[in-house]
Amino acid sequence: MTQATENRCPVTVLTGFLGAGKTTLLNHLIRDPQAGRIAVVMNEFGDVGLDHDLIEEATEETVLLPSGCLCCTVLGDLAKTLQRLAQRKDAGEIAFDRVVIETSGVADPAPVIHTLATDHQIAQAYRLDGVVTVADAATGMAALDRQFEAVNQVAAADLVIVSKTDLVPPLQLARFEHRLGSINPHARQLHAQNGQVQQGVLFNLSAMRSTVEMAEVETWLGHPDPLAGLSGMAPKPAPFAPAPHSPHDHRISSASVTLKDPIPAETFDLWLDTLIALRGPDILRIKGILHVEDADYPFVFHGVQHIFEMPVPLKHWPSDDKTSRVVVIARDMTQADLDASLTMLRLLPAQETTQTAGIMVHSIDMPV
Numbered sequence: 404m405t406q407a408t409e410n411r412c413p414v415t416v417l418t419g420f421l422g423a424g425k426t427t428l429l430n431h432l433i434r435d436p437q438a439g440r441i442a443v444v445m446n447e448f449g450d451v452g453l454d455h456d457l458i459e460e461a462t463e464e465t466v467l468l469p470s471g472c473l474c475c476t477v478l479g480d481l482a483k484t485l486q487r488l489a490q491r492k493d494a495g496e497i498a499f500d501r502v503v504i505e506t507s508g509v510a511d512p513a514p515v516i517h518t519l520a521t522d523h524q525i526a527q528a529y530r531l532d533g534v535v536t537v538a539d540a541a542t543g544m545a546a547l548d549r550q551f552e553a554v555n556q557v558a559a560a561d562l563v564i565v566s567k568t569d570l571v572p573p574l575q576l577a578r579f580e581h582r583l584g585s586i587n588p589h590a591r592q593l594h595a596q597n598g599q600v601q602q603g604v605l606f607n608l609s610a611m612r613s614t615v616e617m618a619e620v621e622t623w624l625g626h627p628d629p630l631a632g633l634s635g636m637a638p639k640p641a642p643f644a645p646a647p648h649s650p651h652d653h654r655i656s657s658a659s660v661t662l663k664d665p666i667p668a669e670t671f672d673l674w675l676d677t678l679i680a681l682r683g684p685d686i687l688r689i690k691g692i693l694h695v696e697d698a699d700y701p702f703v704f705h706g707v708q709h710i711f712e713m714p715v716p717l718k719h720w721p722s723d724d725k726t727s728r729v730v731v732i733a734r735d736m737t738q739a740d741l742d743a744s745l746t747m748l749r750l751l752p753a754q755e756t757t758q759t760a761g762i763m764v765h766s767i768d769m770p771v
């Protein structure tokens with residue numbers, strides 16, 4: 404990894420249900436002196452949005468706000484806007500330390516995450532620093548029932564900010580948090596009242612940095628349940644009757660696998676290629692840290708649907724623990740399918756490959 408790659412500008416994708424409190428959170432964020440200079444990109448996906456009026460007066464051009472924040476309203480091409488920001492930064496016309504992209508409330512965040520990973524110029528200038536999803540405790544249950552995009556937003560999150568906790572009784576809040584945890588057991592949940600969160604908690608969420616600490620990798624992958632065994636991260640039983648799950652939720656499964664032994668690179672490639680080819684559109688989020696056979700250092704990787712960022716090699720193992728871990732959240736895959744898929748990672752390529760008429764054939768049954 405080059406120095407330039409490591410110096411890429413961090414990008415936070417801020418998503419969440421309609422009216423959940425994204426702009427309220429952002430307003431606090433851009434005034435937080437410890438956050439550095441933030442370029443805000445409001446991704447309206449063609450809607451006529453009024454959010455920018457709430458932040459500061461802004462036009463469709465990039466403007467320098469009194470707070471030192473840049474605000475763009477993107478009516479078209481997110482990639483072009485990010486490129487233009489990077490060019491103007493390189494030319495010394497503007498200065499910013501990070502970018503926050505606020506998606507519209509009805510948006511699936513996947514295309515935004517894809518843009519960061521697939522556009523070569525953008526991938527050189529920017530790196531995803533994390534997906535923050537604002538989930539409204541007052542109306543979030545209904546949003547999850549009604550809109551699959553809301554479920555996708557929670558599934559894609561590295562951090563879920565639960566807003567409007569002041570508007571609901573404790574039991575309703577506990578049910579909502581349990582439901583969020585059952586959709587995405589790998590994301591941390593934090594409360595925000597009127598957008599107020601502790602400084603710094605929204606940043607450095609992704610472990611896709613060579614200098615990452617093991618504690619950050621642990622947080623990024625979600626804390627494993629010690630009782631969950633090798634596979635599966637089902638949330639702990641709720642101390643109350645959970646809300647009945649909507650038709651959407653039962654379509655979401657999550658699983659994780661931990662592997663003590665190094666993984667042959669070919670085995671990992673085959674697993675990933677097959678999973679993407681067969682079930683790419685249903686993968687809402689995959690993240691992992693890998694101990695690849697014959698490599699002196701681990702790799703971290705993540706993907707959404709069929710798009711994966713280039714795995715990042717860490718400088719060294721962040722601790723003595725060299726266990727590989729992969730977590731997956733997917734739609735319309737049973738827990739058994741996911742477990743069986745992840746079991747593939749334990750297979751050795753020598754057991755898989757046979758010679759048929761001069762062609763090497765992988766003879767693994769792909770369970771998904």
Ligand SMILES: Nc1nc2c(ncn2[C@@H]2O[C@H](COP(=O)(O)OP(=O)(O)OP(=O)(O)O)[C@@H](O)[C@H]2O)c(=O)[nH]1
Pocket residue numbers: 419420421422423424425426427428454507508537566567568569570595596597598
């Ligand atoms: N009571 C209460 N109201 C809140 C809280 N957070 C946000 N709000 C209010 O919720 C309303 C919507 O907040 P916004 O920040 O505009 O929400 P948004 O997610 O940006 O909205 P869209 O971009 O339209 O999807 C505003 O009136 C906020 O003042 C909170 O923690 N408690």
